[in-house]
Amino acid sequence: MTDSTLEIRMQVMWNRLISVVEEQAMTLLRTAFSTSVREAGDLSAGVFDPQGRMLAQAVTGTPGHVNTMAEAVLHFIEEIGRDAMYPGDTYVTNDPWKGTGHLHDITMVSPSFLGDRLVGFFACTAHVVDVGGRGFGADGKSVYEEGIQIPIMKFAERGKVNETLIALLRANVREPNQVVGDFYSLAACNDVGHRRLIDMMSEIGLTSLDDLGAFIFARTASATLDRIRxxxxxxxxxxxxxxxxxxxxxxxxxxxxxxxxxxxxxxxxxxxxxxxxxxxxxxxxxxxxxxxxxxxxxxxxxxxxxxxxxxxxxxxxxxxxxxxxxxxxxxxxxxxxxxxxxxxxxxxxxxxVLAEGAAALWNIHMSVRPAAGKTGRRAEILMFNSGGMGARPGLDGLSATAFPSGVMTMPIEATEQTGPVIIWRKELRPDSGGAGEYRGGLGQIIEIEADTDHEFDFSAMFDRVNHPALGRDGGRPGAAGSVALDDGTRLRPKGWQHVPEGRRLVLQLPGGGGFGDPARRSPEAHANDLSKGYVTEKPE
Incomplete structure (x- = not known):
């Protein structure tokens, strides 16, 4: 086989490997119970070599999951041990220091065997709606208060699910059907990846991923080092x-x-x-x-x-x-x-380099219940929201866009379907993008109310309220965020708080900073901003 033929063959196999992990991720998206996974794409999926080195990741996924997973698989290999790994196994943890940083993310790793030979691992991560404890929020004083901790352990051995773990989960979380359903979705995600990989290896005639891995790593390392030098x-x-x-x-x-x-x-x-x-x-x-x-x-x-x-x-x-x-x-x-x-x-x-943006997601976890003396449905609802991205050299910032996490916007219809809440307003926030030669991305205005006869507590997890995103190279800061009730009562940007029956929670999400001197913005760009309502007046 000539060098050029080998190069082409390896490139084809690399493309097949990408398609394998993409189908792996799509399985999780299509089967997940939690809206944060199936609607927002708060997940990751990837394939690893037998040493636990990440070969490829799915495009769908967040850096916080993908890049932590790249390290987490090594912890799984060390904790489980090669001698205790069998075909049909799946391992699980939500250990913040060996997984993705907090208990709400579940990481699953599955060994992939071709016959009796270990040829790699599949791993995936997803955020579940509840892990017990205080609920999703910043009010805990230690990790012990924040929910159930699952050390690295077997979710399934030789295809048999650990029913004791399932029983413990059901006894410790507020939404057991959603949480347990997501555990099975994660396991299915890895299983699909494994089956597609074995199909690929059998079709091509591979007995290991060693040569393909060497090809991927050598070219990636060389290209990265060239950039750094x-x-x-x-x-x-x-x-x-x-x-x-x-x-x-x-x-x-x-x-x-x-x-x-x-x-x-x-x-x-x-x-x-x-x-x-x-x-x-x-x-x-x-x-x-x-x-x-x-x-x-x-x-x-x-x-x-x-x-x-x-x-x-x-x-x-x-x-x-x-x-x-x-x-x-x-x-x-x-x-x-x-x-x-x-x-x-x-x-x-x-x-x-682009200007600063809203950065942190404006996630909100709502615990909805019937108001005093009323009857109705209880629900735990997690909603993901994004402010504006910073302006880029040569381009305006993207509005209502989750940078750096990359999660998608959750449709309000999906949020309202999960519990008795009404999203009365969700629209771009005028004048929230920082002025500049290139304008910062806009934040959003969101109004939320519990349905008739209901009230809710919510966990605020917001930032850029007192410290707005700064501009770059003469660009102006984006607008700061705010948290309030519709009667004007100001609320805190972090911590569990209450929204009484009949009141609306009003979130004004921060905008991104501008890039470059505002005086250099083209008249055409400013006219476009005015016509679309992105700005209401010319910047000073």
Missing amino acids: ALPQGAWDNVLDTDGYDEPVRLAARVRIAGDSVNVDFDGSSPVSRWGINVPIIYTKAYASYALKCVIAPDIPNNWASLAAFTISSPENILNAPFPAPVSVRHVIGHLVPDLVLGALAKALPGR
């Missing part, structure tokens, strides 16, 4: 102040580019919080690496070899919180890590 050498610092829980939090980063590697160190960040906004280092690594790849190697496949070029370090602090720190809403601070890292990269690569 073309960067300026040195170190650049950035700080980002954010709302925190009851006091502001400072995040600090130093990006150092030296030779063939890029390191990000988070020394100088605020200490571990007593509230559940802390971030395990595995999640910090995931989003720091994602930010680096967005600028340095956005078009290079995300796998073990490309991630290996980026190293992350931090002393113990809010971005490297140790067990048993509360970490339930680690995504709020974690989603700000890319803006923090990109701010340092902007000093190394001026004119090439």
